[in-house]
Amino acid sequence: MKIMKYFVLLTIVVVISLWILVKSLVFYVPIGCAGVLTKELGGGKGVVAEDFGPGWHLDLGPFHTWNSFDMTVQTLEMTRKQKYGDRRGRDDVRVKSADGYEVSVDVTIKYRIKKGEAHKIRQTAGVGNVYKNSIVRTRAQKVCRDIFGLMKTEDFYNPKARRSRASEIKTDLTQALKNASVEIIEILVKNVQFDNEYEKKIRRKKLADQEVELNKSLEAAAMQRGRREVIEAETKRKVNVIMQEQKAEITKMQAEMDRKIVKLRAEYEKYATEKQADANLIQTEKAAEGELLIKQAEAEGEKLRNQAMQGVGGSTIVALEAARNINLADITISTVDIDLLDIDGMATRLGVKK
Numbered sequence: 001m002k003i004m005k006y007f008v009l010l011t012i013v014v015v016i017s018l019w020i021l022v023k024s025l026v027f028y029v030p031i032g033c034a035g036v037l038t039k040e041l042g043g044g045k046g047v048v049a050e051d052f053g054p055g056w057h058l059d060l061g062p063f064h065t066w067n068s069f070d071m072t073v074q075t076l077e078m079t080r081k082q083k084y085g086d087r088r089g090r091d092d093v094r095v096k097s098a099d100g101y102e103v104s105v106d107v108t109i110k111y112r113i114k115k116g117e118a119h120k121i122r123q124t125a126g127v128g129n130v131y132k133n134s135i136v137r138t139r140a141q142k143v144c145r146d147i148f149g150l151m152k153t154e155d156f157y158n159p160k161a162r163r164s165r166a167s168e169i170k171t172d173l174t175q176a177l178k179n180a181s182v183e184i185i186e187i188l189v190k191n192v193q194f195d196n197e198y199e200k201k202i203r204r205k206k207l208a209d210q211e212v213e214l215n216k217s218l219e220a221a222a223m224q225r226g227r228r229e230v231i232e233a234e235t236k237r238k239v240n241v242i243m244q245e246q247k248a249e250i251t252k253m254q255a256e257m258d259r260k261i262v263k264l265r266a267e268y269e270k271y272a273t274e275k276q277a278d279a280n281l282i283q284t285e286k287a288a289e290g291e292l293l294i295k296q297a298e299a300e301g302e303k304l305r306n307q308a309m310q311g312v313g314g315s316t317i318v319a320l321e322a323a324r325n326i327n328l329a330d331i332t333i334s335t336v337d338i339d340l341l342d343i344d345g346m347a348t349r350l351g352v353k354k
Contacts, residue, residue, distance in 0.1 A: 027059040027066035034118040038065040051118045067127045069118040073185055076109040076136055078144075080193060093141060095148040103156060104193040105148055109140055109173075110185035117181035124180070135180050143173045156192045165189070 029035035035052035039045050041063050059066055077084065080092035093105045113121055125131035147169045155161045170187040177184065 025059055025061070026056045027064075028056055029054045029066075029068050032070065032072045033068040034071050034113070036067045036069065036119045036122045038067070038122070039063065040065055047119055047123050049119055051116050067122060069113055069121060071113055071115070071118065073110055073112045074132070076111065076132065076140060078109070078137070078140070079106040080104050080191070081106075093144045093148065095145045097151055097153040097156070098149065099152050101153045101194060103148065103153060105144065105156075105189060106191040107140070107144055107169075108188040108190055109136070110188075111136060111177075112183055112185065114181050114183050120181040131180075131182070135177070136182055139176045139180075140173055143169055143176055147172065153194060156194070162189045162192070 027035065029052055031054045033054065035057055037048040037050070037052065037057070039048065057066065058064070078091050078093055080090055082089065093107050095103055095105065097103050121131050125134050147165050151161065151165060166187045166189045170184055173187070174184045
């Protein structure tokens with residue numbers, strides 16, 4: 001049992017020793033970085049003219065010294081703001097403009113180490129981030145002062161002028177770092193501040209310019225007001241003309257309409273008169289025809305009546321008329337001689353033929 005414990009303990013010690021040995025004999029280069037090897041002893045002593053990519057590399061302890069350099073895009077912030085840029089204190093680009101005023105400019109520079117040239121940075125600037133201050137910042141400050149110093153103070157207010165100067169700075173700084181193994185990606189001009197005297201001068205100038213612009217605006221407004229009045233008067237005149245023309249046209253149309261109405265009424269009355277005359281004529285003719293028919297019917301009736309009166313029917317009618325005209329209250333009749341219930345006898349006495 002003790003032998004087993006010793007064996008496990010020995011195994012752990014061996015593994016740890018091997019791990020320490022391997023760890024001490026290799027160097028790890030992270031992703032996005034380049035490794036630079038410096039030989040300290042033996043032949044070819046010095047920095048090896050080669051960049052080593054990410055991964056594990058042989059490290060022979062006292063014979064080798066390894067350094068890694070970040071190959072991604074780096075940012076250099078030169079700003080007036082405290083505790084914001086690469087340095088704790090104020091780190092803006094302070095220049096004197098072409099017209100003699102102090103100007104503070106915040107500049108951001110994007111850059112990176114050229115591919116395959118990290119070992120040159122190690123040779124010229126040393127290890128770590130030393131090259132950022134000794135090479136990039138120093139030369140960037142000089143180029144920015146030289147270019148911005150050519151601008152007048154009021155030019156800093158012009159975004160187009162600032163972008164143009166930033167492009168010049170990029171070109172000049174790229175040329176200045178051509179042999180320093182650093183590549184410039186972009187130059188950004190972020191903020192500009194002026195000294196107090198110039199600010200006051202600009203403020204006075206802007207107020208004066210605004211006063212001039214205000215006077216121009218008032219003058220233009222007065223001119224526009226005059227033009228508006230003229231336009232309004234002309235518009236009013238044209239409206240009156242149009243209204244008069246409309247009234248005349250309406251009167252003309254009304255007269256034409258009245259004329260047509262009179263014409264139509266006359267035509268109607270003429271037509272009605274003609275139709276009424278025709279109707280009266282037809283009525284007269286029909287009345288005459290009716291009257292003729294009535295006369296003819298009366299004559300025919302009279303003729304038939306006369307013919308009827310000549311027969312038995314005629315005597316009967318006469319007797320009936322005589323019976324109607326008898327007033328029994330005025331005459332005296334003997335019931336002995338006359339039997340009132342004898343209808344045939346009474347009819348004979350009244351004239352009815354047997």
